[in-house]
Amino acid sequence: MLRWILGGREAQGAVEKNTVLVIGEEQPKNSYTELQVLKGHFDIVRFLVQIDDFRFASAGDDGLVLVWNAQTGERLQELRGHSQQITAMTAYSWPSGDSTHTSLITASSDRTLSLWDPDTGNRVQTVSDLQSSAKCLLVLDRLDLWISGGNELCVWDRDFHLLCKTDHHSDAGITAMIELPKNCIAAAMDKEIVIYRLSVSSSKLDTTVSEIRRLVDHQDSIRALINVNDQAFASGSHVGELIIWDSLDWSIQAYERILWDEPRPEGQAEIRLGFHKQSEMSVQHLASDGQFVIAAVGSGLYLYNITTRSVVAYRKAAHDSNILHTMLFPDGQLMSCSEDGSVRMWELQDLPLPAEPASAGFFGMWTFGRSNKQASQQVKKVPEVTGLRTLELTGDLIGHSGAVQMFVHFPDLGLVTCSTDQLIIVWKNGEMEARFRSLALFQKLEENQGL
Amino acid sequence: MSVDYQASFVGHPPGCNYPKLNFVEDSKVVLGDSKEGAFAYVHHLTLYDLEARGFVRPFCMAYISADERKIMQQFQELSTEFSKASECLKIGNRKAFANELIKKLKDLEYTRTVLHKETELQKQNSGCYSTQAIDKANELANVEKSMYEHKDLLRQITSYPNRKRKDCEFLPQEQDLPADLAETEKKPTPTESNPDNKSEVISGQRRPSYTPQLIKGKSAKCFDKKLKTLEELCDSYFFHQTMDHLRLIENAFRGDLCYIYTKQIDQALLKKQKITNFLFEEYKDWEEEAASKQFCGASLVPDNSLLPSITLMSGEPECLESHAPSIEGVHTNMEPETSEERLQGPDLTDSSPSDLTQENSEGTDAEMKPSSTSSGDSFGVTGPEMPHVHTPQEKPESPVDPEALYTDNVQEDIADTVDDAEANTEEISATDFTKPKHPGAPCPSAIFEQQPSMKAEAVCCMGQERLLREEPSPELAQECYDDTVVKQEPQSCLQGDPALQGDFTLGAAAITEDPPAGLSPYELNSDSLSDDVSRMNLDDMSDTTSFMSTSNNSDRMSSSFFYGNPITVKQKKKAGQNALRFIRQYPFSQQAIFCLLSGRTLVVLGTDERTVRKLVNALSIFVPNLGKYGETVQPWLSSPFQLTDLQNWKLIGLHRMASPTGSSMLHSLNRYGRYIGVLDTDQKTLRCPPYRSALIGNMANHRTQIKRGSTYFMHVQCMLTQLCSKAFLYTFCHHLHLPISLSEDHESVASRRSSFLHQQLGYSEEDSKIVQFLSELIKHYYLQGPSRTVGPPVFCFSYIPSVLHKI
Structure with missing residues (x-):
């Protein structure tokens, strides 16, 4: 046992290499050399929302909402009121005077919706006894409205007046919503994407919402729905389908099916089936920077280029288990967090060779025209994609002892992660922090007129 | 010479018949008998008693020592401390x-x-x-x-x-x-x-x-x-407060003059570097007091009585400063040795041997024997034979009283004379004791009653008048030291060395203008002492500390090391013994120490609690910012640790168990492997980043000649202090961290920083890490103060691959 701890890392690493990528302790490109552990939650922390340049809110299954200062790690406010777990949280800002005032909207399983002022910690508004608990929230800044999605879709104004709502949907309910141009909203409901249109008149109270289209191209329930850019949005389903839609006419621009078709030795396959079969295919999370879409499929990562409509790079086994959240940085950096408790940082590198020996047929993909849905069922083996790049692991952050649920990145302060282990960790660039501290030190020195 | 308090009652202004209470100033005198080899600082005070004559009862407290110079040179300090006791x-x-x-x-x-x-x-x-x-x-x-x-x-x-x-x-x-x-x-x-x-x-x-x-x-x-x-x-x-305070005084003035001076210099220096003290120095209350400006409070607050004598000294920086000139005066006055020696030739030969023995035994005596009636006797003899003027008021103190405080008849106004005579202390005896101010007044004598539980060198009774017919021999100590390495005791910290006196007046601007050309003085000391010389000095120093002689069972000590009470230098010195054993035993001790100094948590893993605790105890002397109670060390842990534990504890003793808990513990060891070093006591292995530089090599040389744990601790402390000073310099050099001009970018600052570390300080990459870590600690401490109020602690780490070291 001890050998395993102290000396046997190589041996263990060799085993790991077969399944998942391991980076050693030497990580020169990893600049996160400082961390702060923020304690305060008593249950899984699921949501992080950035409030402004230095504050963020966290919420989770304990029904608590905590407001933190990412710079100092100080807990600024404790928003208590929900009796059950928080199901959705979003920031809601509106201009007040010269600046913008940001509030927090939370939805909970106790079928209430609340508006909080993170400056004072007050519950400003609250609505209870909803017919169903809201599972997602969407703020339409342009219209100064917000929408809650549960079994029905409700449109609210800033003062928590219910403006209009849709009929009761199936039990599945709305799991994700995005805003589309022309006052449209796309809502993911099980296998369908429903397009609603809001008609807003001069008086907000006359706002109505109407269903105008149902997109039924997904084979399985939709897990992720995001806006890519003004022209396109993307959705991913439980069976690994990734569909790029046109934002204006809601037609399919691209249909990808990320498949897992590998002949394996029997025994291993069985184990795999038992544990991973479904989840490995499932698109857990999508993220985009306008040009690329990153899809977290099982424990793998797939980077898709919208303009060329091709996969740019992929990692079949980027993590030990399901990836829960991803993020793309402008400089080609990529970050992912997973149920295995780690956060990994990736870099898109131009390498002539693919990172993994491409087992034939492991990666199936086809690009289709718009209405060619039937053909999409036949998956063809794609020859080596030219210009395929690799995702190189540049570093990992280990600290959580449970699944890392999601993270928020502050450009100047660092990365905030939250986890099932009830902790929030702020990861910081040690060099930058040292510089900040020096700055503060000399400021204080000046204030004190010397030592 | 004596004052009849009744007189003031009688001589009350006519017209009002009421008795008047006297608010009398205390008087302080030095008495001595060179034949007996006893000298005393005597502090006279009066207390009111309704049943006493004139409602006043005189008392005195005394500090008695065989070393007159000690009394003379520490007069101001003694006076300040006794005044406090008296006031109480x-x-x-x-x-x-x-x-x-x-x-x-x-x-x-x-x-x-x-x-x-x-x-x-x-x-x-x-x-x-x-x-x-x-x-x-x-x-x-x-x-x-x-x-x-x-x-x-x-x-x-x-x-x-x-x-x-x-x-x-x-x-x-x-x-x-x-x-x-x-x-x-x-x-x-x-x-x-x-x-x-x-x-x-x-x-x-x-x-x-x-x-x-x-x-x-x-x-x-x-x-x-x-x-x-x-x-x-x-x-x-108040009585018990005073007793506690007197006990502190006794503690503070233990040891010979050399030791006291060294201690004072030490304290003065420590006070100067209060920004870095938290790193390796013993935790002191004055760090907090400095903030609250409660200087004088230190010595009498009950909590503080747990602390060693140092608090007493450090409690009154102003006093030390303000009395500087007078002490200097005294000192210079004592210097002309030739004349003294001529005067006291025979006396010297007489008393020096006894003086020596007493000098040596004084420390142990004070501790070991609570009932040393002999010394009381000898002092009793020194009392003059004078007719008793009035009934003796003296009674034995309550048996609770461990110190000896005796009533005595008091002469007034001596305080004035003492003040005048400060420049020439020798004359105190001559003028004060031979020529009573009021010749007509009767000279009362003292009655001594032995206290069964009296301490030898402690405060004790003393007759007062005409003891110093003979000139004292102040240069005894000097003579005795002729053959030893240290020929002269260090000067009192308030004189001579301008480096001690100068305040740090580093402004940001000053530093910027003055690039680190002036580094050489810092460098000078570091290697100039050969191991032998430094060893000798350190040994000497440690020998003069009287409290060193007590020896506790080290096991018991190590187990009780971290709980409850503040960690003292004494405990750390004992840990030095274990540390010495550790560096002799393990060839990879340097790597382990590097872990601690660079802020990487070190986990000592083992099945045997005693071994683990001992190792933790040994290594604790290297933990920066150990905390008042050693909060950053967890000597024995039997449950898996969390990330937050790594944040709080820098040294962990971990119980290796063959159980599900044990395996989950090993799992956490593996998972957080990048943040920790693991020292396995069972297999005798260490897994941590490599270290090959020289800095720790000096600190932990397994072929070291140092024999004693306390000596080794001093050696380590010396190295660590040097390290601290460099970290301080590094931290407060503006241009090393921030751009000088707007056009400068971070890269050029970084290159300047690394050239400072490598070229000016002469540190390798690894040693630089230590300095940088200490620097971050200093910054934190300076910005937030000792108590972390804002936010949780910050945990710094680096991505350096570990290697496995074996014996």
Whole structure:
């Protein structure tokens, strides 16, 4: 046992290499050399929302909402009121005077919706006894409205007046919503994407919402729905389908099916089936920077280029288990967090060779025209994609002892992660922090007129 | 020479018949008998006692030592400390005295009523002019006069100048007092014109249980009465405070002059570097006090009595500073050795051997033998044979009293003389003791009564007059040291060395203008001492510390190391022994120390609790920012640790278990492997980043010649202090961290930083890491102070691959 701890890392690493990528302790490109552990939650922390340049809110299954200062790690406010777990949280800002005032909207399983002022910690508004608990929230800044999605879709104004709502949907309910141009909203409901249109008149109270289209191209329930850019949005389903839609006419621009078709030795396959079969295919999370879409499929990562409509790079086994959240940085950096408790940082590198020996047929993909849905069922083996790049692991952050649920990145302060282990960790660039501290030190020195 | 306190009673201004209370200044004298080899600083004070003549009882406290120079050179310090003790006694005494007066008034009141009734009765029985009636009337008048007198006394004692009270800020607990004194003080004195009411009110409020007693017209003879003990005279709370303080004084002045000076220099230096002290120095209260400006409070706060003597010294930086010139004067005055020696040739030869032995045994004596009556005897002999003027007031102290405080007749006004004579202390004996100021006044002598539990070198009784007929021999110490390495004791920290006196006046601007060309002085010291020389010095130093001689069971100590009490240098010195064993035993000790110094948590893993605890104890001396109670060390942990534990603990002793818990523990070891170093005591392996530089090599050389743990600790402490000074320099050099001009980018600052570390400080990459880590700690500490108030602690780490070291 001890050998395993102290000396046997190589041996263990060799085993790991077969399944998942391991980076050693030497990580020169990893600049996160400082961390702060923020304690305060008593249950899984699921949501992080950035409030402004230095504050963020966290919420989770304990029904608590905590407001933190990412710079100092100080807990600024404790928003208590929900009796059950928080199901959705979003920031809601509106201009007040010269600046913008940001509030927090939370939805909970106790079928209430609340508006909080993170400056004072007050519950400003609250609505209870909803017919169903809201599972997602969407703020339409342009219209100064917000929408809650549960079994029905409700449109609210800033003062928590219910403006209009849709009929009761199936039990599945709305799991994700995005805003589309022309006052449209796309809502993911099980296998369908429903397009609603809001008609807003001069008086907000006359706002109505109407269903105008149902997109039924997904084979399985939709897990992720995001806006890519003004022209396109993307959705991913439980069976690994990734569909790029046109934002204006809601037609399919691209249909990808990320498949897992590998002949394996029997025994291993069985184990795999038992544990991973479904989840490995499932698109857990999508993220985009306008040009690329990153899809977290099982424990793998797939980077898709919208303009060329091709996969740019992929990692079949980027993590030990399901990836829960991803993020793309402008400089080609990529970050992912997973149920295995780690956060990994990736870099898109131009390498002539693919990172993994491409087992034939492991990666199936086809690009289709718009209405060619039937053909999409036949998956063809794609020859080596030219210009395929690799995702190189540049570093990992280990600290959580449970699944890392999601993270928020502050450009100047660092990365905030939250986890099932009830902790929030702020990861910081040690060099930058040292510089900040020096700055503060000399400021204080000046204030004190010397030592 | 002596003052008759009765005289001031008698000589009260005509017109008012009330006795006047004297608020007498303390007097401080140095007495000595070079033949006996005993010298004493004697502090005379007076306390009020209703039953004493003139309501005043003189007392004295003394510090006795065989080394006269020690007394002379530490006069100011002794005087300051004893003044504090005296002030504490006096405050308690005023309180007790006021209470006593109130009680007495109550008695008188009662007596008056009784007498009044009896007089009336007499008048009725035998007419107004019978002898009995007249007697009774006289008695009544006497009682009434006595009442007025006592009321006046009460007014005087309660209106004791507030100015005086403010001098002694060192009694923060005064608010804890039972409110009576404060209450009485608040009562405006004029209201006492209605004495009957007042006393009733007072007694009603305060002592409902007290039943007044009839006072006989003729008071009893003095010798019929049992004199109050010191504890009765002063409120018991204050009495014990004073005793604690005296114990601290005794502690603080242990050791010879050289040791005291070294300690003072040490303290003075430590005070100067308060920004980095938290890293490796013993935790001191003054770091907090400096903030709250409670300088004088230190020594008498009960909590502080746990701390060693240093608090006492450090409690009063102003005193040290302000007295600098006078001490210097004394010192220079003592210098001309030739003349002294000529004068005292025979005396020297006589007393030096005994002096030596006493010098050596003094420390141990003080600790070991609580009952050293011999020294008391010898001092008793020094008392002059003078006729007794009045009845001795002395009684043995209460047996609780471990120190010896004896009553004594006191001469007044010596304080003045002492002040005048500071520049020439030698003359104190001559002028003061041979020529009484009031020749006519009788010279009382002291009566000594042995205290069974008296301490040898502690505060003790002392006769006062005419002891110093013979010139003292101040240069004894100097003579004795002739053959040893250290020829001269260090100078008092307040003189000579300008480096000590100069304050750090580093402004940001100054640093910027002055790039680190002036580094050389810092460099000079680091390697100039060869191992041998430094070893010798350190050994010497450690030998003079008297408390070193006590030896506890190290196991017990190591197990109780981290809990409850603040960690002291003493404990750390003991840990030094374990550390020495560790570096001899393990070839990879340097890597382990590097872990600790660079902020990487070190986990000591093992099945045997004793071994693990011992190792943790050994390594704890290398943990920066150990904390007052050693909070950053977890000596024995039997459950898996979390990330937050790594944040809080920098050294962990971990129990290896063969159980599910054990395996989850190993799992956490593996998971957080990048943040920790693992020292396995069972397999004798260490897994941590490699270290190959020289810095720790000097600190932990497994072929070291150092034999003693305390010596090794001193050696380590010395190296760590150097390291701290470099970290300090590094931290506070503006241009190393921030761009000088706007056009500069971070890269050029970084290159400047690394060139400073590598070229100017001469550190390798690994050693630079240590300095950088310490620097971050300093920054944190400077920005946030000792208590982390804002946010959780920050955990710094680096991505350096670990290697496995084996024996």
